[in-house]
Amino acid sequence: MSSYSITEPSRRQKWFAGVLVVLYALITILPLVWIIGTSFKTPSDAIAYPPKTFFTPTVEGYVNVFTTRTRLTEEQLQAVGEPQTWYDRLVRKDGLVISGPSRFAERFTNSVIIGFGSTVLCIVLGTAAAYAFSRFKVPLKDDLLFFILSTRMMPPIAVAIPIFLMFRSLGLSDTHAGMILLYTAVNLSLSVWLLKGFIDEIPVEYEEAALIDGYTRFQAFYKVVLPQAATGIASTAIFCLIFAWNEYAFAVLLTSGNAQTAPPFIPTIIGVSGQDWPAVAAGATLFLVPVMVFTILLRKHLLRGITFGAVRK
């Protein structure tokens, strides 16, 4: 009989766990792969049946998502002359010319401004509130915390109509500031609660040591607490960003011309020139990139246990 350890999993257990993880990863990643694949197909490949696993990639979808195109007659095409750029040439095959940029870039920028803006605001306000709740005697602390959490006890969209009316009378409809405020309001309770948990975990002795070392309370907070709350701040930021980034219902309701974000815009691509699935897929793929980059950048904070037991042991 071979000896075995109760803490170290056996080889078979490891193998089984490995298979499970890979399977799960495959299942979750498949839709993503499909979307990214579709974004590089031609419209006809995209709707081919049976579906094409192998195809000649094209960036037509990406060109289409950024442009509007018009169909011209032969004479008109002659009048326009030879296509000048690679993307002109690409659409000319189908007898189209690029008539101008689409609004995708603009909507995408809106998403970035509103998503990151509300995330930053959420983190700043959330950290300050969480620190206060964690370290100071706040009157009615428990009731306040409960109240803060209770704002999430129904879906935010349930109060869409009051918010719609409120935004209209405050002149916040279809503004960046309005959307940033709205997403911050929705995310703040989560942010306060998550961050309070993380700050509670940081021993108060660190700040006291800093106070005694001659720093003000704010400096102690800034130089000692913040670096150690980095893990919590990073994960909270990711949650806040993902919510604000993906939010669809409020964006449809409250924005149209000026501050519309990408989520309500992407489906509208479908109508531009027939069912342009590759363009939709290209929009969706591009839309994924910022959140993915943000998450990957912060990943090292998520994984690194920052305390390393410097207080205890």
Added chain:
Amino acid sequence: MAQIRIQNVRKEFGAFTAVRSSTFTIEDGEFFMLLGPSGCGKTTTLRMMAGLELPTSGEIFIDGEEVGMKPASKRDIAFVFQMFALYPHMNVRKNISYPLVSQGMKREEVKTRVQEVARILKIENILDRPVGGLSGGDRQRVALGRAIVRQPKAFFMDEPLGALDAEFREHMAEELRALHDRMGATTVYVTHDQLEAMQMGDKIVVMNHGVVEQFGKPQQIYDWPATKFVAQFIGSPSMNFLDFEGMIGIGGKSVDLGEAKIEVPAAREGRAGKLTLGVRPEHVRFATESAYRGRVTAVEYLGTTQIVTLRSSHGDLKARIPSDRPVREGELVGLAFDARTLSLFDAETGKALRSDANDGVLGHG
């Protein structure tokens, strides 16, 4: 360098009183021990002195200046926390230099000061290591380094050796004391270990339930405990208590425990009723002629001495006697006490009665 005076300091947490009206003085350059069992308010007292906690009432003077309203950062003191509280996101060098950086000291000077401190504490080789992987002893040294680098008026240490194992504690205790002797800065040291307090301290305050029980030099406190609590808390095995009903008048030199007449230091205050005679184990002798007798119930051999537990008519007691005297369990022996070393307590209040021997050292501050 500083004298620290605590006057009628009191601290309440809601309805709970952690410290009741403490008064004592720490002289300049003293190694001062705050001693007491867990939860007696040592840490709270120290934190009030450091400015991390506001007293509910009372005054704290550092160098004659009332500091009650002064924030910790302005008191020019250093604090060594029980768990060290090294900044985990900084390496050893940064940790030590952190207090200097806050003063806006020049880079070069910070560097020399840190180097100097590292040399004193023998941690030059770990200066660039992160604090995470350090051993307990090294962490302790880094925490000390962070404290001494600033050359503050006073050092406050909250059970700084509490996180170390027994063997290493002793070693660090010696190092600490040597460091203090070399720097001569006022040091306030919190511990619940009476041995540590006796070994290291110039002076000790013994606290219990938020009350200062006694305040004085280790030897005085050991020899002449002001209360039964102190008598029991200090010394191992602790002082024997023999309870009896009796009386002693002013100038009285003996008490009667049943048949036996036992000589005590001349009393300066009289009392009648329930009394307790306190005698340290090392002051109990076997004396065949003595009228006070006890039966041996246990013997514990300790090398040169042995601890003999006896049952007597006024309670159990322990005697520390040389091990060359053979002792059998069940043996009935006569017991004599060294008259100059005995204490009498009022059994109800637990307070020691004043006598010629202990007068003047029963200070409650």
